[in-house]
Amino acid sequence: MRNKFFNVAWRVITCVLLSASLVFARYHRLSSMASEESAIRTLISRWIEAYQDLDAKRLAALETPDVEIVDRFGELHLPSGRNENEKLWSDVFEIVSRNTLPPTVTIGRIRFLRPDVAVVQVSWRFAEGILLADEERIPSFSQVDTYVVIKSQGVWLVAAHNMQEQKR
Numbered sequence: 001m002r003n004k005f006f007n008v009a010w011r012v013i014t015c016v017l018l019s020a021s022l023v024f025a026r027y028h029r030l031s032s033m034a035s036e037e038s039a040i041r042t043l044i045s046r047w048i049e050a051y052q053d054l055d056a057k058r059l060a061a062l063e064t065p066d067v068e069i070v071d072r073f074g075e076l077h078l079p080s081g082r083n084e085n086e087k088l089w090s091d092v093f094e095i096v097s098r099n100t101l102p103p104t105v106t107i108g109r110i111r112f113l114r115p116d117v118a119v120v121q122v123s124w125r126f127a128e129g130i131l132l133a134d135e136e137r138i139p140s141f142s143q144v145d146t147y148v149v150i151k152s153q154g155v156w157l158v159a160a161h162n163m164q165e166q167k168r
Helices: 002-052 056-061 082-094
Strands: 063-070 104-114 117-126 141-152 155-165
Touching: 002 056, 002 104, 002 117, 002 141, 002 155, 056 063, 056 082, 063 082
Parallel strands: 063 155
Antiparallel strands: 104 117, 117 141, 141 155
16 A cells, blocks of 8 residues: 555655656746847848948948849849948948938847747838938838848858838
């Protein structure tokens, strides 16, 4: 009888310890994912800030050297290194007036594909359009951008960026 009691007690203790370790592991994973999501939000916020400041160097530093970009006109850009990527953004920013009002930007959904790869949706609203350096204006528009971000050597970077104009 005493042996039977110890067997049952041992099984109960084992189940409790197993359950506790599973709960702890789940909590740790969720906590880790929340920390990674926060790091991704910081990356995207810094990317948006660099874009709004028309700072090609800072922007390129937040992207992988082989970033793939599909612009709002559907054109694919495949820069072959950080310098070429920086030049791409410099060329874009050369035609934008420094007097352009910044867009309203909202970081939306972040979805992890793997612990080191995530997809981020960002909504942009250019209420006043974009004032160009030659005083022409691109009319107001909205777009939804999709970023693929990767964690490499402990740092999150933008690996792909697709801009899609939102139809009203």
